[in-house]
Amino acid sequence: MAAGERLIQYKGEVTRWRPAAARQRSDVGHTFVFGLSDGRVIDGSRGGNSARFLNHACAPNCEAIETGDRIYVHALTDIKPGDELFIDYGLEIEGEISEDIRAQYVCHCGASTCRQSMIGHRAESS
Structure with a gap:
Protein backbone atom coordinates (compact mmCIF):
# COMPACT_ATOMS: atom_id res chain seq x y z
CA MET A 1 0.00 0.00 0.00
CA ALA A 2 1.27 3.44 -0.90
CA ALA A 3 1.25 6.45 1.41
CA GLY A 4 -2.11 8.23 1.15
CA GLU A 5 -4.00 5.10 0.12
CA ARG A 6 -7.25 4.18 1.89
CA LEU A 7 -6.80 0.87 3.70
CA ILE A 8 -10.00 0.10 5.58
CA GLN A 9 -13.19 1.59 6.96
CA TYR A 10 -13.67 1.52 10.74
CA LYS A 11 -17.07 -0.16 11.03
CA GLY A 12 -19.51 -0.52 13.88
CA GLU A 13 -22.73 0.83 15.31
CA VAL A 14 -23.01 4.63 15.21
CA THR A 15 -24.39 5.60 18.62
CA ARG A 16 -24.06 8.03 21.52
CA TRP A 17 -21.22 7.93 24.07
CA ARG A 18 -23.36 6.83 27.02
CA PRO A 19 -24.50 3.42 25.69
CA ALA A 20 -21.09 2.75 24.15
CA ALA A 21 -19.32 3.61 27.43
CA ALA A 22 -21.62 1.24 29.34
CA ARG A 23 -20.62 -1.58 26.97
CA GLN A 24 -16.92 -0.73 27.35
CA ARG A 25 -17.04 -1.05 31.14
CA SER A 26 -17.95 -4.70 30.70
CA ASP A 27 -14.95 -5.25 28.41
CA VAL A 28 -12.12 -3.80 30.54
CA GLY A 29 -8.81 -3.45 28.76
CA HIS A 30 -10.27 -2.98 25.29
CA THR A 31 -11.60 0.17 23.68
CA PHE A 32 -13.45 -0.27 20.42
CA VAL A 33 -15.08 3.18 20.37
CA PHE A 34 -14.05 5.78 17.78
CA GLY A 35 -15.31 9.32 18.40
CA LEU A 36 -16.91 11.38 15.65
CA SER A 37 -16.67 15.16 15.52
CA ASP A 38 -20.42 15.56 16.15
CA GLY A 39 -20.16 13.85 19.57
CA ARG A 40 -21.43 10.43 18.47
CA VAL A 41 -19.18 7.37 18.29
CA ILE A 42 -18.67 4.32 16.16
CA ASP A 43 -18.79 1.32 18.50
CA GLY A 44 -16.63 -1.35 16.86
CA SER A 45 -17.76 -3.91 19.46
CA ARG A 46 -21.16 -3.94 17.69
CA GLY A 47 -20.96 -4.95 14.04
CA GLY A 48 -17.31 -3.91 13.80
CA ASN A 49 -14.61 -5.26 11.55
CA SER A 50 -10.89 -5.93 11.90
CA ALA A 51 -10.11 -2.18 11.98
CA ARG A 52 -11.12 -2.23 15.66
CA PHE A 53 -7.89 -4.13 16.38
CA LEU A 54 -5.56 -1.36 15.13
CA ASN A 55 -3.00 -0.63 17.82
CA HIS A 56 -1.71 2.71 19.03
CA ALA A 57 1.72 4.14 18.26
CA CYS A 58 3.06 7.63 18.87
CA ALA A 59 4.71 7.45 15.41
CA PRO A 60 1.87 5.77 13.47
CA ASN A 61 1.96 4.50 9.90
CA CYS A 62 -1.76 5.23 9.41
CA GLU A 63 -4.24 7.99 10.15
CA ALA A 64 -8.00 8.03 10.60
CA ILE A 65 -9.99 10.40 8.39
CA GLU A 66 -13.61 11.23 9.18
CA THR A 67 -16.01 11.51 6.24
CA GLY A 68 -19.59 12.14 7.36
CA ASP A 69 -20.42 9.45 9.91
CA ARG A 70 -17.67 7.15 8.66
CA ILE A 71 -14.01 6.73 9.58
CA TYR A 72 -11.48 5.56 7.00
CA VAL A 73 -7.93 4.52 7.79
CA HIS A 74 -5.31 5.80 5.32
CA ALA A 75 -1.62 4.95 5.03
CA LEU A 76 0.76 7.70 6.17
CA THR A 77 3.76 5.78 4.83
CA ASP A 78 4.28 2.99 2.33
CA ILE A 79 3.14 -0.24 4.01
CA LYS A 80 4.42 -3.66 3.00
CA PRO A 81 2.39 -6.89 3.27
CA GLY A 82 2.67 -8.21 6.82
CA ASP A 83 3.40 -4.81 8.41
CA GLU A 84 1.30 -4.03 11.46
CA LEU A 85 -0.97 -1.02 11.12
CA PHE A 86 -0.83 1.68 13.81
CA ILE A 87 -2.75 4.88 14.46
CA ASP A 88 -2.26 7.50 17.16
CA TYR A 89 -5.28 7.01 19.41
CA GLY A 90 -5.06 10.60 20.68
CA LEU A 91 -7.50 9.68 23.44
CA GLU A 92 -9.49 12.50 24.98
CA ILE A 101 -5.73 7.22 34.37
CA ARG A 102 -2.21 7.84 33.07
CA ALA A 103 -1.24 4.31 34.13
CA GLN A 104 -4.30 2.84 32.39
CA TYR A 105 -3.34 4.51 29.08
CA VAL A 106 0.46 4.15 29.20
CA CYS A 107 2.16 3.65 25.84
CA HIS A 108 5.04 1.26 25.20
CA CYS A 109 5.32 1.73 21.43
CA GLY A 110 9.07 2.30 21.59
CA ALA A 111 9.10 5.13 19.04
CA SER A 112 11.85 7.72 19.53
CA THR A 113 9.02 10.27 19.81
CA CYS A 114 6.95 8.18 22.26
CA ARG A 115 5.06 10.43 24.68
CA GLN A 116 4.49 7.46 27.05
CA SER A 117 0.70 7.82 26.74
CA MET A 118 -2.17 7.02 24.39
CA ILE A 119 -3.81 10.24 25.61
CA GLY A 120 -3.72 13.02 23.00
CA HIS A 121 -1.37 16.00 23.18
CA ARG A 122 -4.08 18.54 24.14
CA ALA A 123 -5.39 16.37 26.99
CA GLU A 124 -1.87 15.75 28.27
CA SER A 125 -1.12 19.47 28.55
CA SER A 126 -4.24 20.25 30.59
Missing part, protein backbone atom coordinates in the same frame (compact mmCIF):
# COMPACT_ATOMS: atom_id res chain seq x y z
CA ILE A 93 -10.22 12.19 28.67
CA GLU A 94 -12.89 14.26 30.41
CA GLY A 95 -11.94 15.85 33.71
CA GLU A 96 -8.63 15.70 35.53
CA ILE A 97 -6.10 13.15 34.34
CA SER A 98 -5.00 11.31 37.47
CA GLU A 99 -1.98 9.04 37.84
CA ASP A 100 -4.37 6.04 37.73
Whole structure:
Protein backbone atom coordinates (compact mmCIF):
# COMPACT_ATOMS: atom_id res chain seq x y z
CA MET A 1 0.00 0.00 0.00
CA ALA A 2 1.27 3.44 -0.90
CA ALA A 3 1.25 6.45 1.41
CA GLY A 4 -2.11 8.23 1.15
CA GLU A 5 -4.00 5.10 0.12
CA ARG A 6 -7.25 4.18 1.89
CA LEU A 7 -6.80 0.87 3.70
CA ILE A 8 -10.00 0.10 5.58
CA GLN A 9 -13.19 1.59 6.96
CA TYR A 10 -13.67 1.52 10.74
CA LYS A 11 -17.07 -0.16 11.03
CA GLY A 12 -19.51 -0.52 13.88
CA GLU A 13 -22.73 0.83 15.31
CA VAL A 14 -23.01 4.63 15.21
CA THR A 15 -24.39 5.60 18.62
CA ARG A 16 -24.06 8.03 21.52
CA TRP A 17 -21.22 7.93 24.07
CA ARG A 18 -23.36 6.83 27.02
CA PRO A 19 -24.50 3.42 25.69
CA ALA A 20 -21.09 2.75 24.15
CA ALA A 21 -19.32 3.61 27.43
CA ALA A 22 -21.62 1.24 29.34
CA ARG A 23 -20.62 -1.58 26.97
CA GLN A 24 -16.92 -0.73 27.35
CA ARG A 25 -17.04 -1.05 31.14
CA SER A 26 -17.95 -4.70 30.70
CA ASP A 27 -14.95 -5.25 28.41
CA VAL A 28 -12.12 -3.80 30.54
CA GLY A 29 -8.81 -3.45 28.76
CA HIS A 30 -10.27 -2.98 25.29
CA THR A 31 -11.60 0.17 23.68
CA PHE A 32 -13.45 -0.27 20.42
CA VAL A 33 -15.08 3.18 20.37
CA PHE A 34 -14.05 5.78 17.78
CA GLY A 35 -15.31 9.32 18.40
CA LEU A 36 -16.91 11.38 15.65
CA SER A 37 -16.67 15.16 15.52
CA ASP A 38 -20.42 15.56 16.15
CA GLY A 39 -20.16 13.85 19.57
CA ARG A 40 -21.43 10.43 18.47
CA VAL A 41 -19.18 7.37 18.29
CA ILE A 42 -18.67 4.32 16.16
CA ASP A 43 -18.79 1.32 18.50
CA GLY A 44 -16.63 -1.35 16.86
CA SER A 45 -17.76 -3.91 19.46
CA ARG A 46 -21.16 -3.94 17.69
CA GLY A 47 -20.96 -4.95 14.04
CA GLY A 48 -17.31 -3.91 13.80
CA ASN A 49 -14.61 -5.26 11.55
CA SER A 50 -10.89 -5.93 11.90
CA ALA A 51 -10.11 -2.18 11.98
CA ARG A 52 -11.12 -2.23 15.66
CA PHE A 53 -7.89 -4.13 16.38
CA LEU A 54 -5.56 -1.36 15.13
CA ASN A 55 -3.00 -0.63 17.82
CA HIS A 56 -1.71 2.71 19.03
CA ALA A 57 1.72 4.14 18.26
CA CYS A 58 3.06 7.63 18.87
CA ALA A 59 4.71 7.45 15.41
CA PRO A 60 1.87 5.77 13.47
CA ASN A 61 1.96 4.50 9.90
CA CYS A 62 -1.76 5.23 9.41
CA GLU A 63 -4.24 7.99 10.15
CA ALA A 64 -8.00 8.03 10.60
CA ILE A 65 -9.99 10.40 8.39
CA GLU A 66 -13.61 11.23 9.18
CA THR A 67 -16.01 11.51 6.24
CA GLY A 68 -19.59 12.14 7.36
CA ASP A 69 -20.42 9.45 9.91
CA ARG A 70 -17.67 7.15 8.66
CA ILE A 71 -14.01 6.73 9.58
CA TYR A 72 -11.48 5.56 7.00
CA VAL A 73 -7.93 4.52 7.79
CA HIS A 74 -5.31 5.80 5.32
CA ALA A 75 -1.62 4.95 5.03
CA LEU A 76 0.76 7.70 6.17
CA THR A 77 3.76 5.78 4.83
CA ASP A 78 4.28 2.99 2.33
CA ILE A 79 3.14 -0.24 4.01
CA LYS A 80 4.42 -3.66 3.00
CA PRO A 81 2.39 -6.89 3.27
CA GLY A 82 2.67 -8.21 6.82
CA ASP A 83 3.40 -4.81 8.41
CA GLU A 84 1.30 -4.03 11.46
CA LEU A 85 -0.97 -1.02 11.12
CA PHE A 86 -0.83 1.68 13.81
CA ILE A 87 -2.75 4.88 14.46
CA ASP A 88 -2.26 7.50 17.16
CA TYR A 89 -5.28 7.01 19.41
CA GLY A 90 -5.06 10.60 20.68
CA LEU A 91 -7.50 9.68 23.44
CA GLU A 92 -9.49 12.50 24.98
CA ILE A 93 -10.22 12.19 28.67
CA GLU A 94 -12.89 14.26 30.41
CA GLY A 95 -11.94 15.85 33.71
CA GLU A 96 -8.63 15.70 35.53
CA ILE A 97 -6.10 13.15 34.34
CA SER A 98 -5.00 11.31 37.47
CA GLU A 99 -1.98 9.04 37.84
CA ASP A 100 -4.37 6.04 37.73
CA ILE A 101 -5.73 7.22 34.37
CA ARG A 102 -2.21 7.84 33.07
CA ALA A 103 -1.24 4.31 34.13
CA GLN A 104 -4.30 2.84 32.39
CA TYR A 105 -3.34 4.51 29.08
CA VAL A 106 0.46 4.15 29.20
CA CYS A 107 2.16 3.65 25.84
CA HIS A 108 5.04 1.26 25.20
CA CYS A 109 5.32 1.73 21.43
CA GLY A 110 9.07 2.30 21.59
CA ALA A 111 9.10 5.13 19.04
CA SER A 112 11.85 7.72 19.53
CA THR A 113 9.02 10.27 19.81
CA CYS A 114 6.95 8.18 22.26
CA ARG A 115 5.06 10.43 24.68
CA GLN A 116 4.49 7.46 27.05
CA SER A 117 0.70 7.82 26.74
CA MET A 118 -2.17 7.02 24.39
CA ILE A 119 -3.81 10.24 25.61
CA GLY A 120 -3.72 13.02 23.00
CA HIS A 121 -1.37 16.00 23.18
CA ARG A 122 -4.08 18.54 24.14
CA ALA A 123 -5.39 16.37 26.99
CA GLU A 124 -1.87 15.75 28.27
CA SER A 125 -1.12 19.47 28.55
CA SER A 126 -4.24 20.25 30.59
